[in-house]
Structure formats: C-alpha cells, structure tokens
Amino acid sequence: MKSTLKLTLGLTSAMFASTAVSNVAHAEDLTLCWAAWDPANALVELSKDFTKESGIGMKFEFVPWTNYADRFLNELNSKGKLCDLIIGDSQWIGGSAENGHYVKLNDFFDKEKISMDDFVPATVVGYSEWPKNTPNYWALPAMGDVVGWTYRKDWFSKPELQKEFKEKYGWDLAAPTTFDQLKQIAEFFQKREIDGKTVYGASIYTERGSEGITMGAMDVLYSFGFKYENPDKPYEMDGFVNSEKSVKGLEFYKALYDCCTPPGASNSYMGEGVDAFKSGQVAMHMNFAFTWPGLQKDENVGGDKIGYFANPKGPDGDQFAQLGGQGISVVSYSDKQEAALKYIKWFANKDVQAKWWSLGGYSCLNAVVKDPGFPASQPYAQTFLDSMAIVKDFWAEPSYAPLLQASQKRFHDYVVAGQGSAKDALDGLVKDWTEVFQDDGKM
Amino acid sequence: MLNRTADSVARATPEPLARKVRGISDKGLAWLFISPTILLLLAINIFPLFWAIYLSFTNYRANRPNEIVKNVGLANYRRILGDQDIWIAMQTTAHFVFWTILLQTLIGFTLAWLIDRKFRGHAFWTTIILVPMMLSPAVVGNFWRFLYEPQIGLFAYAVSFVTGIPATEIGMLSNVSLAPWSIVIVDTWMWTPYVMLICLAGLRSIPEYIYEAAEVDRASNWRQFWSITLPMALPFIMLAVLFRGIENFKMFDMVNLLTGGGPGSTTEVASITLKRQAFESWRTGYSSAFAIILFVAVFGLANIYVKALNKVKQR
Numbered sequence: 001m002k003s004t005l006k007l008t009l010g011l012t013s014a015m016f017a018s019t020a021v022s023n024v025a026h027a028e029d030l031t032l033c034w035a036a037w038d039p040a041n042a043l044v045e046l047s048k049d050f051t052k053e054s055g056i057g058m059k060f061e062f063v064p065w066t067n068y069a070d071r072f073l074n075e076l077n078s079k080g081k082l083c084d085l086i087i088g089d090s091q092w093i094g095g096s097a098e099n100g101h102y103v104k105l106n107d108f109f110d111k112e113k114i115s116m117d118d119f120v121p122a123t124v125v126g127y128s129e130w131p132k133n134t135p136n137y138w139a140l141p142a143m144g145d146v147v148g149w150t151y152r153k154d155w156f157s158k159p160e161l162q163k164e165f166k167e168k169y170g171w172d173l174a175a176p177t178t179f180d181q182l183k184q185i186a187e188f189f190q191k192r193e194i195d196g197k198t199v200y201g202a203s204i205y206t207e208r209g210s211e212g213i214t215m216g217a218m219d220v221l222y223s224f225g226f227k228y229e230n231p232d233k234p235y236e237m238d239g240f241v242n243s244e245k246s247v248k249g250l251e252f253y254k255a256l257y258d259c260c261t262p263p264g265a266s267n268s269y270m271g272e273g274v275d276a277f278k279s280g281q282v283a284m285h286m287n288f289a290f291t292w293p294g295l296q297k298d299e300n301v302g303g304d305k306i307g308y309f310a311n312p313k314g315p316d317g318d319q320f321a322q323l324g325g326q327g328i329s330v331v332s333y334s335d336k337q338e339a340a341l342k343y344i345k346w347f348a349n350k351d352v353q354a355k356w357w358s359l360g361g362y363s364c365l366n367a368v369v370k371d372p373g374f375p376a377s378q379p380y381a382q383t384f385l386d387s388m389a390i391v392k393d394f395w396a397e398p399s400y401a402p403l404l405q406a407s408q409k410r411f412h413d414y415v416v417a418g419q420g421s422a423k424d425a426l427d428g429l430v431k432d433w434t435e436v437f438q439d440d441g442k443m
Numbered sequence: 444m445l446n447r448t449a450d451s452v453a454r455a456t457p458e459p460l461a462r463k464v465r466g467i468s469d470k471g472l473a474w475l476f477i478s479p480t481i482l483l484l485l486a487i488n489i490f491p492l493f494w495a496i497y498l499s500f501t502n503y504r505a506n507r508p509n510e511i512v513k514n515v516g517l518a519n520y521r522r523i524l525g526d527q528d529i530w531i532a533m534q535t536t537a538h539f540v541f542w543t544i545l546l547q548t549l550i551g552f553t554l555a556w557l558i559d560r561k562f563r564g565h566a567f568w569t570t571i572i573l574v575p576m577m578l579s580p581a582v583v584g585n586f587w588r589f590l591y592e593p594q595i596g597l598f599a600y601a602v603s604f605v606t607g608i609p610a611t612e613i614g615m616l617s618n619v620s621l622a623p624w625s626i627v628i629v630d631t632w633m634w635t636p637y638v639m640l641i642c643l644a645g646l647r648s649i650p651e652y653i654y655e656a657a658e659v660d661r662a663s664n665w666r667q668f669w670s671i672t673l674p675m676a677l678p679f680i681m682l683a684v685l686f687r688g689i690e691n692f693k694m695f696d697m698v699n700l701l702t703g704g705g706p707g708s709t710t711e712v713a714s715i716t717l718k719r720q721a722f723e724s725w726r727t728g729y730s731s732a733f734a735i736i737l738f739v740a741v742f743g744l745a746n747i748y749v750k751a752l753n754k755v756k757q758r
Contacts, residue, residue, distance in 0.1 A: 069723075073506060079508070099507055198611075208704060263594055264593040266616065266617030266706045267616070281594075405724045409528075413708055416706040416707055417619050417706040419707050419708075
C-alpha cells in the first residue's frame with residue numbers, strides 16, 4: 001500500500017513538474033510573423049537550430065501575400081502582442097519606426113557587435129534604415145529580394161527558332177540586355193506554337209489589389225529615367241515622376257502588356273506569374289528572386305530548361321531593378337523582447353546565414369554573398385548578385401500605403417484599362433502624391 | 444412534488460429580494476428582458492455609428508495611433524463630394540445596381556410565373572433553381588473566376604462555340620467593356636432565385652376566385668396578366684427590388700473576388716473604394732465621412748421607396 005502511494009505521489013509530482021516545465025517553455029515561445037511563401041518554410045526549418053541552441057520554441061504566423069499588409073499592419077496599429085518578431089515589408093519601415101511599432105536596434109547592434117557594414121549596402125538602406133541613409137536601424141536585413149527575369153532556355157536554344165529570330169531581328173536569340181530586345185523576344189514568342197502548344201511572350205506584373213502593377217511598372221520605369229523626386233529638393237516631383245523619360249517608360253510597359261502577355265493576364269502578380277511560367281505558357285517571366293529556387297527545382301521547366309537574367313537596360317543605358325525583400329524587427333509591444341533579440345543575434349551569425357541561403361532564403365550578409373563560391377552555388381546566384389547591385393525601392397514614407405494606392409490606380413487605369421495617356425497617368429500621380437505629402441505636412 | 448419544490452425555493456428566497464421581485468411591473472419585466480439586446484445593439488451598432496460620425500469630422504488615421512487627431516470640420520465631406528473618382532465609383536455602383544435588379548426582376552418573375560403553372564416536377568425544378576442562392580459568395584466568386592478564364596474557362600469555350608470568336612479573345616474579367624457585365628451575370632445567376640421565391644409567394648397569394656371571375660367575364664390571358672397578376676404581385680416584386688437594391692448597393696465580395704475593381708477602375712464600386720480608403724490608404728476620417736454619405740444615401744432612397752411601396756399596397 002505504501003509503495004503504491006509512493007508511486008502515485010511520484011507520478012503525480014512528475015506530471016506536475018513536466019506540465020510546469022512545458023508551461024515555462026511555452027511562455028518563452030516566440031512568434032514570428034511573415035508572409036506565407038517558400039522562404040517562410042525555409043525559415044521554419046532554419047529556426048529549429050535556434051530552438052535547439054537556445055531552448056526557446058518558435059511559433060510562426062504566416063499570412064498569404066494578398067492579406068499580408070492588411071493583417072500585420074492592423075496588428076501593429078492595434079498594438080497587438082501576436083508577433084514578437086516580424087519580417088515586415090521594406091516599405092513599412094518609415095511608418096513602423098515613426099509610429100513606434102519596431103524596437104530601435106542601434107544599442108543592441110553596438111552591444112552585440114553586429115555591424116551593418118557586414119550586410120549588402122542596398123539591403124541596409126532598404127530594409128533597416130529610417131530615415132533613409134542615416135544610421136538609425138529598425139531591422140536586420142533578413143531576406144534579400146529583387147525583381148528579375150527567368151526565361152525558357154530550352155526554347156531559346158531551338159535551332160529553328162534561333163535561325164528565324166536572327167533573320168527577323170538581326171541578332172542572336174539570347175537573354176536580352178535591353179528592354180528593346182526584351183520586347184522583340186516577347187513579340188517573337190507571342191502566340192507561337194511550340195511543342196504543339198500556343199505560347200506567349202512574357203508574364204509581367206499587372207495586379208491591382210495590393211502592389212503588383214506598381215512593382216512591375218517601376219521595375220521598367222527606373223531604367224527609363226524615372227525619379228521619385230528632385231534629388232536636390234525632396235518631395236519636388238513635378239518634372240521627375242512625370243518626365244518625358246518616365247512617360248516613355250510607362251508607354252513601354254503598356255506596349256509590353258498589350259503585345260505580349262497571355263490572354264486574361266490583367267491581374268497577375270507573383271503567384272500567377274509562377275503559374276504561367278510553370279505551365280509552359282510564357283517564354284519570359286518577371287518575378288521576385290524568391291521564386292527562382294522553386295522554379296529551378298521544377299520538373300517541367302526547371303533544371304537545364306530555365307535561365308535567369310537581371311532587369312535589362314533602358315534606352316539611355318541606365319539599369320535598375322525594383323527592390324523586394326524584408327528586414328526582421330522586434331515588435332515593441334512584445335513582452336518577450338529579450339528572447340526576440342536573442343533570435344536576431346543568432347540570425348545574424350555567418351553560419352546561420354550560410355545555411356539560410358542553402359535552404360532557399362536569400363542572405364544579405366556580405367560574408368555569404370561575396371564568398372568566392374557563391375556565384376556558382378546556384379544557377380541563379382550570379383543573376384541575384386547582379387540584380388541586387390542595381391536596386392531602387394518605392395517610397396518608404398509613413399504614408400507609403402496611400403502613395404502605393406495612388407500608383408496602383410493610375411498605372412492600372414492606363415496600362416490595363418487603357419484609359420487616358422501615360423502622361424495623364426503620371427501627371428495624375430504627381431497630383432495624388434502631392435496631396436498625400438501635403439496632408440502629412442511635408443510640403 | 445414540483446409545487447413542493449417551488450414552495451421551498453420561494454421560502455428560501457431572502458425576503459428583501461422577494462419583495463424586489465414582487466415589486467417589478469410587467470413593463471419593468473419587459474425592459475429587463477430586452478435590455479441585454481438593447482445594450483448589445485447600442486454597443487455594436489449605435490456606438491460605432493456615432494463614433495464614425497465623430498471620426499468623419501477629423502483627420503484620424505488608424506495606422507498612426509500616436510498622431511494628434513485634429514478636427515477638420517466639413518473638409519472630408521467637401522473633399523469627397525468634389526472627388527471625381529468617388530463620383531465615378533458611385534456611377535459604377537448605380538450602373539451595377541440598375542442592371543442586376545432589372546435582369547433579376549425580369550428573369551425572377553418569369554421563372555416564378557412558370558413555376559406557378561404547377562407542371563409535373565415543378566417542385567424538383569424549384570429546388571434546382573434555388574441552388575445558386577444557397578452557395579457561399581466566396582465559392583461562387585472563385586469558381587466563376589475559373590469559368591471566365593479565357594484559356595481554360597468553360598464560359599469562354601461556350602461563347603466561342605456559339606459566336607466563333609476564339610476563346611482566348613474572350614477576356615471577361617480583363618476586357619474593360621466585358622468586366623462590368625461579368626459581375627452582372629454572376630450576381631444575376633446567384634440571386635435571381637431569391638427574387639423568384641418572393642415573386643412566387645406573391646403569385647400564390649392571389650385568390651383563385653379572381654381569375655374565375657375574369658374567366659366568366661371572358662378576359663383574355665393577356666388581360667388577366669396585366670389586370671390581375673401583375674398589380675397583385677407588384678408589392679412583392681417591389682419588396683424583392685428593395686432587398687436586392689440594398690444588397691447590391693453595398694456589394695463587395697463578388698466584385699472583390701472576380702475583378703478586384705479592375706481592369707483599371709472599371710468595376711470599382713463604392714464599397715471597394717471605401718475599403719481601399721479605410722484599410723489600404725488608412726484615411727480613417729475620410730473613409731468614415733464616405734461611409735456616412737453612403738449610409739444617408741441608402742437610408743434616404745430606401746425610405747422614399749418604402750413610401751412608394753406602401754402606396755402600391757394601399758391601392
């Protein structure tokens with residue numbers, strides 16, 4: 001009887017102890033918020049090492065891209081405690097810094113000897129700094145990303161197509177280096193029969209609801225000479241946003257949409273672009289670099305069939321690309337900021353960053369991307385490096401949302417719906433953006 | 444046994460409480476019962492309405508909680524009423540409401556009239572016709588998006604088969620002229636059964652003896668329809684129009700799922716504009732003012748309509 005009692009007491013104590021321990025561990029769990037996409041799955045895998053090393057569990061809150069901004073900006077604005085760590089979009093940095101959503105990381109970086117000089121400069125400016133180009137850091141560059149292009153290498157290398165192309169355009173069919181060349185290739189493939197199937201020239205961004213068409217159009221406009229403002233007089237946009245060169249750029253984007261996209265591609269963004277390329281519909285495909293690892297592995301279009309190229313040059317030889325990607329920040333409303341900072345410290349480690357790249361994430365650490373073996377590490381690695389060297393980003397002002405909404409409307413109205421001219425669209429954009437900055441008291 | 448339990452409970456009730464309960468009048472008791480509902484309504488309907496009215500006079504932005512909220516008077520209202528894009532959105536909404544109601548009423552009434560003939564299997568066909576209405580708008584929006592696909596969609600193939608136009612050229616959702624109709628078609632497909640149901644109730648409420656009297660007077664079928672069927676079913680038709688009008692004025696889900704307001708702003712109805720201003724541009728004060736304007740417009744129009752409906756009923 002006595003031994004039974006002892007056994008019962010022992011088991012009960014063990015149960016209590018294990019519950020208590022699991023509760024303690026649970027209380028220390030960190031929640032990381034991000035978009036639901038391939039790199040997020042890679043991060044889940046990577047973070048298992050953090051849990052192993054620190055004993056801190058990781059939970060993840062991933063939201064599809066279409067709701068990503070709505071969901072997490074709502075969370076931050078309502079001072080919610082759901083996210084301890086957040087990988088927020090690059091354009092949120094201004095608003096999140098000024099509204100106190102993110103913890104400023106300067107002291108932490110100094111204490112832990114994390115230097116921003118160790119990261120690719122464009123990613124530091126794009127993902128971490130607010131105000132831009134000042135040493136005020138609100139995030140650690142986490143996921144480098146940029147808009148680039150993939151193409152069907154197997155189609156490009158067909159001798160009969162090469163011959164026909166050379167006869168028609170006078171140059172060899174290969175990855176384009178200028179936008180003019182890109183359009184010629186797109187026209188060449190549009191509605192062509194390849195392997196018994198009708199194919200189309202290119203998949204480009206045309207999505208209306210979130211940020212798609214702005215990312216796509218800007219990707220072209222930059223290389224045509226578009227500038228957000230007078231470099232000598234901030235917020236002076238007239239003559240820069242709607243310059244003649246910008247107008248030419250927007251006209252080019254519409255011409256590309258009209259001539260060379262698949263039928264019904266009027267609301268296409270990252271997912272639709274991947275679908276169009278994977279299903280063998282298009283010869284070229286504009287998309288963020290994060291899609292490349294998945295496409296490279298694809299049985300139908302990956303491997304030797306796929307090639308990559310950086311955004312081509314504009315008419316004057318300028319070459320820029322739209323920056324994507326995000327930094328990782330600690331949410332100021334979190335009760336677990338210390339544990340969250342531990343995660344950031346761990347994530348900044350060189351070995352972790354190297355593993356991050358190997359799992360399909362895009363590291364921004366110089367030690368990883370400038371490693372001599374990096375360009376050959378993946379077929380798309382060199383294109384990624386080339387693209388990251390020419391990035392530009394959309395406004396990262398606290399008012400980025402209304403600024404983005406205005407460009408979404410103006411670009412979609414002109415490019416997809418064919419309303420008005422490119423000049424009207426860009427003049428309208430100057431008007432809308434001026435109103436936003438006037439409301440903010442910045443003009 | 445039950446009485447004994449009740450007696451013992453009554454005896455156990457403390458005297459002060461028992462006196463209080465005995466003192467409550469019927470009216471007091473009624474208030475006691477409805478007060479939770481009233482409080483709930485005040486909390487989730489009336490308070491937000493007054494809060495939105497207050498916000499509509501401010502420059503408040505929900506994404507800037509630390510910013511000082513300034514009173515801007517009627518500036519938001521002036522800006523909305525002078526905003527060309529808002530008027531275009533209102534026109535798009537009116538266009539959408541007009542065509543959906545017209546088609547749904549015509550088809551719905553015709554279907555109700557046919558079903559009312561009580562042919563063999565009419566109950567089965569009634570059930571079949573009602574199916575679209577029972578589906579979730581999210582499901583309907585998604586599968587129609589696939590049906591409209593120019594490359595794989597059945598709709599495009601069917602139209603191509605009939606007209607000879609290549610299916611890839613039938614961009615229902617991407618073509619500026621076709622996109623508004625794509626939404627009208629789906630809404631009509633989904634909600635015509637609802638109109639039919641209300642009209643059917645109207646037709647079944649007409650007493651048979653009126654038709655018998657008309658037969659005696661040798662009134663033709665056509666005359667019976669114009670002089671008996673239509674006037675007597677009119678209040679029901681008007682009721683259906685009212686319900687669908689209010690619903691379609693605030694239509695959001697179907698447009699959002701099918702076109703997202705595009706191409707360009709071709710199908711951007713007022714509710715989509717409102718959502719963009721409120722939750723994408725975060726202009727909370729401005730969007731509150733817009734919501735109030737929409738509310739007043741719907742409320743005013745619905746009131747005028749209800750008065751007209753009452754007049755028709757009294758005839």
